[in-house]
Amino acid sequence: MTLGTNTGSATEPRSSFGSVVAGEWFKLRTMRSTLWLIAVFVVLTAAMGATSSAGGDAPTQDDLAARLTAGLSLTLVFPAVLGVVAATSEWSTGLVRVSLVATPRRAWWVMAKAIVVGVVAIVATVCALALTIILSMFRYSGTDLAIDLTSPGTLAVLFGAPAFVAIMTVLSLAVGVLMRHSGGAVAASVGLLIVLPMVMGIFGLPVLVEILPTNAGLALMAQPAPFTPAVAIMLTLLWAAAPLGAGIWALQRRGA
Amino acid sequence: MIEVTSLSKTYGAKRAVNDISFTVDSGSVTGFLGPNGAGKSTTMRLILGLENPDTGTATVDGLPLAAHASPLRAVGALLDAKAVAPYRSARNHLRMLARTHRIPDSRVDEVIALTGLESVARKSAREFSLGMGQRLGIATALLGDPETLILDEPVNGLDPDGVIWVRELVKGFASEGRTVFLSSHLMSEMALTADRVIVIGRGQILADTTIDALVAGASGASVRVRSPQAAHLATILDAHDGSVAISGSDLLHIRGLDAAQVGEHAAAHGIVLHELATTGSNLESAYMELTAEAVEYRSDARPAGGAA
Numbered sequence: 001m002t003l004g005t006n007t008g009s010a011t012e013p014r015s016s017f018g019s020v021v022a023g024e025w026f027k028l029r030t031m032r033s034t035l036w037l038i039a040v041f042v043v044l045t046a047a048m049g050a051t052s053s054a055g056g057d058a059p060t061q062d063d064l065a066a067r068l069t070a071g072l073s074l075t076l077v078f079p080a081v082l083g084v085v086a087a088t089s090e091w092s093t094g095l096v097r098v099s100l101v102a103t104p105r106r107a108w109w110v111m112a113k114a115i116v117v118g119v120v121a122i123v124a125t126v127c128a129l130a131l132t133i134i135l136s137m138f139r140y141s142g143t144d145l146a147i148d149l150t151s152p153g154t155l156a157v158l159f160g161a162p163a164f165v166a167i168m169t170v171l172s173l174a175v176g177v178l179m180r181h182s183g184g185a186v187a188a189s190v191g192l193l194i195v196l197p198m199v200m201g202i203f204g205l206p207v208l209v210e211i212l213p214t215n216a217g218l219a220l221m222a223q224p225a226p227f228t229p230a231v232a233i234m235l236t237l238l239w240a241a242a243p244l245g246a247g248i249w250a251l252q253r254r255g256a
Numbered sequence: 257m258i259e260v261t262s263l264s265k266t267y268g269a270k271r272a273v274n275d276i277s278f279t280v281d282s283g284s285v286t287g288f289l290g291p292n293g294a295g296k297s298t299t300m301r302l303i304l305g306l307e308n309p310d311t312g313t314a315t316v317d318g319l320p321l322a323a324h325a326s327p328l329r330a331v332g333a334l335l336d337a338k339a340v341a342p343y344r345s346a347r348n349h350l351r352m353l354a355r356t357h358r359i360p361d362s363r364v365d366e367v368i369a370l371t372g373l374e375s376v377a378r379k380s381a382r383e384f385s386l387g388m389g390q391r392l393g394i395a396t397a398l399l400g401d402p403e404t405l406i407l408d409e410p411v412n413g414l415d416p417d418g419v420i421w422v423r424e425l426v427k428g429f430a431s432e433g434r435t436v437f438l439s440s441h442l443m444s445e446m447a448l449t450a451d452r453v454i455v456i457g458r459g460q461i462l463a464d465t466t467i468d469a470l471v472a473g474a475s476g477a478s479v480r481v482r483s484p485q486a487a488h489l490a491t492i493l494d495a496h497d498g499s500v501a502i503s504g505s506d507l508l509h510i511r512g513l514d515a516a517q518v519g520e521h522a523a524a525h526g527i528v529l530h531e532l533a534t535t536g537s538n539l540e541s542a543y544m545e546l547t548a549e550a551v552e553y554r555s556d557a558r559p560a561g562g563a564a
Contacts, residue, residue, distance in 0.1 A: 013329050013357035013400050023356035030352065032343040094339035097306060098396060101333050102356045104305045104322035255307040 017112065020103050024112040028120065033085055038124045041078035045071050045128035050135035064145065065153035068132050069161050069221065073194065073214055075128075076168055079121045080193055083169040084185045086117050087176025087247075096256050106251045110177055114170045114244055121169035125162040160221030167240040168193055171213055174243035178250055213239035257282045257435055258303055258404060263312035265298055272298040274459035275312070280437045282403075285430045287450030287467075288439040291547050295459040296439045297335070300408055303437075304333055316404050328357050328400025334407045337393040342382035346373055346392050349381065353399055363399065371395040372421075386413030394422070405429055407438040411445055423449045443540040453539075455546050462546045470542050479510045479518050482531035489527050496521060506530070 028034055048071025055063025090096035103109045136147055148154060172189040179185040193214050200209040209215055210226050216235040219227050227235065258280035265273045273295045280286045290296050301307045303314040305321040313320070316331050324330040340349050350364045368377045371391040376384065384392065390413045397405055405426065411419045426436045426449060440446050446453065446467075453470055455463040463470055483489050486508055490500045498513040510518055515534050522529050 013326050013359045015326050015328070015357045019358050020356050022358075023352055023354075026348075026352045026355045030344050030348045031341070089341065093341040094336055095341055097301075097335050097339045098333075098353065100306055101304050101321070101331065102328050102353050102400075104320075104324075104327050253308070256301075 015103070017108050020105075020108050020112040021115055023102070024109075024116045028086055028116050031086070031089060034082060034120075037078045037082045037085075038120065041075050041124055042128045042131060044078070045069075045075040045125075046131035046135055047071070048075065049128075049132035050139060059145065061148050061151040062153035064136075064147050065151065065157045065221075067136070068129060068147075068154070068157050069218075072161060072165070073197070073218060076165065076193055076214065077190055079117075079124060079165050079169040080172040080189050081186055082120070083117050083172030084176040084189050085182060086113055087173050088180060088182040088185050091180045092182055100256045107248045110174075110244065110248045110251060113177075114173055114240075117169050117173050118166040121166040122162040125165040129158060129161060156221040164217035164220050164236065167217060167236050168213060170240040171243050174240070174247040177247035178243070211235060257318075258314070258316055258406075258437055259318075260299070260303065260314045261312050263299070263302055263314055264310045265302060265307060266310055271459050273302065273309075276456070276459070276461050277312075278454050278461055278464050280435055280454075281452075282435040283430055283433045284451040285426050285436040285438065285449055287446040287453040288437060288456065289443075289446060289453055289543055290439075290456035290462075294456045294547075296456060297408060298459075299456065300333075300335060300406055300437075300439070303406060304331065304335070306335075326357060326400070328353070328359070329402060330400075331404045331406060332397035332400055332402035333405075334390075334393040334397045334410055336408070337386070337389040337413070340381040340384075340389070340392060343380055345378050345380055346384070346388075346395075347377040349392065350395060350399055353396060357400055359399060363401075367395040367398045370398065387415060387418060390414055391418070394425075402434075404435040405437070407436070409440060410438055411440060411442060419445060443538075443543055447539040455543065457547050467539060470546075471539055478535050479513060479515045480531065480533045480535050481508045481510065481518055481522075481529060482506050483508070483522070483527055483529050485527045488525070489522055492521055492525055492527075493518065509535075 049068045052067035052070030054066045054070060059067070090099060100106065100109065103112075133147060133149075140146055149158070172185075172193070175189045175192075176182075176185045179188060192212070197209060197212050197214045200212065210219070213236070216227075216232060216239060219232040220229070220236060260279070261277050262275050263273055263277070264271070264275050276295075276299065288296055288299070298307065302309050303316065303321075305314075316324070319330075321327055321331060340346075344352070347364060347368060350367065351361060353359075354361065354364050368374055371394055373388065373391055373395060376388055381389065381392065390410065394407070394410060397407065407426070410422050410426075414422065423445070426438060430436050430451070438449070440449075450467055452466050453463065454461060455470075481489065484506055486502060486506045490502055490508055493500050493508075493510055493513060496513065496517070498518070499511040501509040503509065513521075515532055519529065519532055
């Protein structure tokens with residue numbers, strides 16, 4: 001019997017952070033729910049963006065830009081669930097025991113997942129924006145409205161929205177790593193990103209509501225913004241970095 | 257080589273592993289035996305770095321697993337054959353892990369062939385039987401061509417052909433100078449497969465020895481005698497330093513004397529024998545003796561009046 005060793009063809013296997021990212025990418029793209037979560041996100045975001053009536057009958061260029069992401073604070077739920085499931089599926093399937101033997105550096109493992117879901121979120125959001133712009137061009141043809149892709153408001157959306165969705169997805173991943181159970185983690189993530197801003201908006205707690213992750217992130221592209229862009233970027237990054245750090249720390253301490 | 261030094265792990269109030277030390281040498285198959293809940297799986301998880309020990313260290317070839325540049329090349333593990341996403345095909349499960357070490361897909365197909373999974377490699381793991389899942393778990397363990405194999409109940413769910421296959425696989429592995437550490441509940445299988453055994457009970461090492469020494473060190477062979485004059489014979493053998501246990505009206509079990517001595521004493525006193533046989537000691541009885549002590553220790557330590 002051969003163990004398949006000494007065949008000479010195979011190079012010595014090596015694990016690096018890059019190869020761990022490659023493994024996590026393969027894992028995410030062969031996960032059952034990835035494709036449909038992204039597809040629903042792109043279609044729904046584009047549909048809501050292309051039918052938005054922000055600014056009414058005489059929208060400014062900034063209103064047209066705001067229309068592009070009109071649905072985002074709701075459709076965010078899909079990449080958020082993707083982020084959660086990318087973490088919790090490890091525990092629900094038991095795969096974590098195999099994953100962490102292949103990648104015993106737990107910080108690498110979590111960071112690799114964060115990069116993969118973050119990049120997928122960016123690409124999905126770019127696709128959603130592109131589809132929204134194409135649909136809007138049909139909508140505005142024959143009118144004197146046109147989206148100026150170089151206006152400050154539009155540029156803020158084109159760069160801000162993918163970053164915003166990526167950071168919220170990474171935040172959700174971190175919630176998944178911390179909580180491990182899909183149900184609880186989805187509830188916590190959706191609660192924090194979508195429900196809490198609405199509830200606090202209703203009760204009118206303006207200062208608190210602005211620093212919630214969703215609102216801080218939306219401030220990246222809002223015109224006028226409640227914060228300077230630098231503050232918005234810092235605040236949003238903090239909402240990803242702090243939970244991610246907490247997730248890695250908890251995983252190091254608790255074990256698999 | 258696996259080196260475990262002063263390893264302890266407590267879950268809540270339960271001391272799963274209590275200050276254990278042992279070495280698993282390369283070039284031989286080491287069995288890991290113990291009753292359920294004795295700490296076998298916890299020990300394996302600690303060696304694999306899946307749990308943090310309270311105290312002590314566990315190293316594989318001198319390093320903790322996380323310090324190896326190529327963890328899958330250092331260790332292949334099967335802890336739980338169900339540790340597979342049910343929607344992913346067997347081949348994709350292996351390809352996914354291969355990516356983490358830049359292992360080519362040709363190696364994936366190699367371990368699929370080696371474990372006899374060619375016909376089901378593209379089926380989702382959900383459709384797998386227990387035996388196929390076990391084969392996939394072994395394929396996963398072999399993927400990185402590791403120097404050390406750690407297998408928790410590898411023959412669980414395998415048919416007799418599969419059991420023999422695993423036995424030959426791990427023996428071949430050890431004969432290449434690699435390290436094999438495997439647990440099993442099947443004592444007869446362990447006796448055929450392992451060179452050494454480590455027995456754990458209540459989180460402590462009860463024995464760390466060769467199979468042969470473990471069997472020899474047990475109370476050993478006994479002689480079974482059936483005689484219509486059993487009571488008389490018992491008195492005679494007792495006087496000659498035999499340790500006699502009487503069961504029923506005509507059956508004796510004797511330790512400390514061999515069958516020839518028993519027969520000669522009977523003949524000298526004109527006692528009729530209907531049966532005279534040697535009952536061999538084996539790994540199973542040696543194991544039962546060791547772990548029974550662990551169970552007794554637990555009973556004594558339990559507070560009086562505590563629920564069973």
